[in-house]
Amino acid sequence: MNLLNQLISYGIDKKIITNLSESILKLSSLFKVESFDFHAEPYVIDDLLENLLDYGFKHHLFSPDTIMERDCFEALIFDQIMHTPEETKQQFNKLFNQDPNLAVHYLYELSKNVNYIKTKRLNQNIKWVYDSVYGPLQMTINLSKPEKDPKDIAKALSKPKDLEVKHGPKCVLCKENEHRYENARMNLRIVPMTLGNELWHFQYSPYGYYNEHSIILSDEHRNMKLSHQTFDYLLDFLELMPEYFIGSNADIPIVGGSILNHDHFQAGRHTFPIQDAKIIKNYGMQNQVEIKHLDWPLSTIRLKSKNRIELTRLACEFFDAWKSYTNLELDIIAKTDQIHQTITPIARIHKGFYELDIVLRNNRTSKQYPDGIFHPHQDVQHIKKENIGLIEAMGLAILPGRLKEELELSLQYIQNGKEDQSLEQHKPWLDELKKKMTIQTVNDLYIEVGKVFTRVLEDSGVFKLNDKGMNAIDSFILEVLHQK
Numbered sequence: 489m490n491l492l493n494q495l496i497s498y499g500i501d502k503k504i505i506t507n508l509s510e511s512i513l514k515l516s517s518l519f520k521v522e523s524f525d526f527h528a529e530p531y532v533i534d535d536l537l538e539n540l541l542d543y544g545f546k547h548h549l550f551s552p553d554t555i556m557e558r559d560c561f562e563a564l565i566f567d568q569i570m571h572t573p574e575e576t577k578q579q580f581n582k583l584f585n586q587d588p589n590l591a592v593h594y595l596y597e598l599s600k601n602v603n604y605i606k607t608k609r610l611n612q613n614i615k616w617v618y619d620s621v622y623g624p625l626q627m628t629i630n631l632s633k634p635e636k637d638p639k640d641i642a643k644a645l646s647k648p649k650d651l652e653v654k655h656g657p658k659c660v661l662c663k664e665n666e667h668r669y670e671n672a673r674m675n676l677r678i679v680p681m682t683l684g685n686e687l688w689h690f691q692y693s694p695y696g697y698y699n700e701h702s703i704i705l706s707d708e709h710r711n712m713k714l715s716h717q718t719f720d721y722l723l724d725f726l727e728l729m730p731e732y733f734i735g736s737n738a739d740i741p742i743v744g745g746s747i748l749n750h751d752h753f754q755a756g757r758h759t760f761p762i763q764d765a766k767i768i769k770n771y772g773m774q775n776q777v778e779i780k781h782l783d784w785p786l787s788t789i790r791l792k793s794k795n796r797i798e799l800t801r802l803a804c805e806f807f808d809a810w811k812s813y814t815n816l817e818l819d820i821i822a823k824t825d826q827i828h829q830t831i832t833p834i835a836r837i838h839k840g841f842y843e844l845d846i847v848l849r850n851n852r853t854s855k856q857y858p859d860g861i862f863h864p865h866q867d868v869q870h871i872k873k874e875n876i877g878l879i880e881a882m883g884l885a886i887l888p889g890r891l892k893e894e895l896e897l898s899l900q901y902i903q904n905g906k907e908d909q910s911l912e913q914h915k916p917w918l919d920e921l922k923k924k925m926t927i928q929t930v931n932d933l934y935i936e937v938g939k940v941f942t943r944v945l946e947d948s949g950v951f952k953l954n955d956k957g958m959n960a961i962d963s964f965i966l967e968v969l970h971q972k
């Protein structure tokens with residue numbers, strides 16, 4: 489079949505195929521065609537995949553014809569020609585022993601070339617930079633996650649559930665997702681990694697929010713839990729992959745990420761705005777560790793050292809002190825009937841030094857702020873109401889896809905008063921902008937969205953950058969350093 493010859497040509501060009509005769513056998517079996525002799529064929533990869541999926545649907549190899557089911561079958565097609573999960577782990581380890589960069593390059597290219605990382609869909613995302621008072625913030629409207637098709641929901645409902653619970657993954661992060669047809673994971677490859685003397689698994693994220701966006705998940709399905717050991721995991725990772733940053737979401741609702749029931753980290757090769765934040769106060773050096781308070785809307789303390797043991801010791805002291813810190817005047821209460829305080833830790837190696845950014849978080853709610861006192865307040869939730877997790881805390885906004893259309897409609901509203909139902913939540917904001925008469929294009933609106941995102945981050949900061957807040961965090965840091 490001509491399409492299969494094209495696919496094999498692509499597989500050979502991208503070095504996905506290592507065993508030609510086996511790939512031909514597997515593909516002809518999947519597509520229920522006779523085995524064939526390979527000859528190279530020119531291809532346009534996006535068209536080729538569409539054609540293969542159309543063929544598959546027409547010949548009842550999958551149904552219904554939804555984006556989700558097409559993704560599942562596409563993953564299965566690539567699975568026929570790529571390294572098996574076992575071979576991938578072997579190849580990764582072999583390369584890792586030569587040079588960790590070669591190993592991650594192999595896994596990253598593989599994940600991209602078999603479309604596990606959906607580069608084409610990711611390229612649709614709208615990106616811009618907003619110059620805030622804290623430095624340039626990275627803004628993204630996320631258009632790459634397809635909406636759920638009602639046909640997929642109906643199919644999921646009609647499936648017997650018991651089997652899945654017994655043998656399948658307990659959540660979307662579990663290692664059992666590797667090489668699984670549902671959720672289009674037949675082309676997912678994960679590799680083992682030892683952090684803190686425990687087994688973890690490393691993989692790339694299909695959502696690619698930033699360069700080489702990767703996830704490190706615990707072998708066991710267990711809740712997110714930050715502890716002293718967290719710093720060991722993070723720093724162990726940096727010793728394996730010194731060119732990547734790594735961070736963890738907070739481990740409690742509102743200030744944590746969207747997945748709290750499976751312990752994991754996120755890493756990658758990317759410079760986030762927080763890394764270049766200015767310094768508000770430098771506390772000098774203590775036991776070979778430099779201590780700084782960053783000029784960043786979320787309260788952040790940076791520790792920097794070449795001495796891993798001293799660095800970890802001080803990080804643990806800050807962590808413990810924060811867990812029990814209360815300041816009624818600033819509405820910071822560590823504990824009610826539940827624990828409210830935790831951190832969002834970020835680690836990287838910068839110019840030969842370990843750098844640990846400790847972002848102080850609190851998830852308490854009040855009558856005035858039922859969604860969270862240190863969470864985007866009501867008046868900015870029309871732009872962002874989701875949790876401010878690790879990625880946002882570092883200054884990269886991931887905004888909902890609905891905004892693309894809403895901002896286009898907003899422009900029409902500002903310019904010629906054209907109403908639309910979807911603009912209801914934006915009205916107070918738009919009426920203010922209308923008065924200012926500075927909005928000419930959608931790009932002007934993007935700048936305004938950047939301003940709102942800055943507010944979102946400021947709302948999430950526990951010590952505000954005003955006199956009261958700065959004095960309080962100064963005292964907090966000095967107390968931990970035993971200088972007060």
Ligand SMILES: [Zn+2]
Nearest residue numbers: 659662709750
């Ligand atoms: Zn899990």
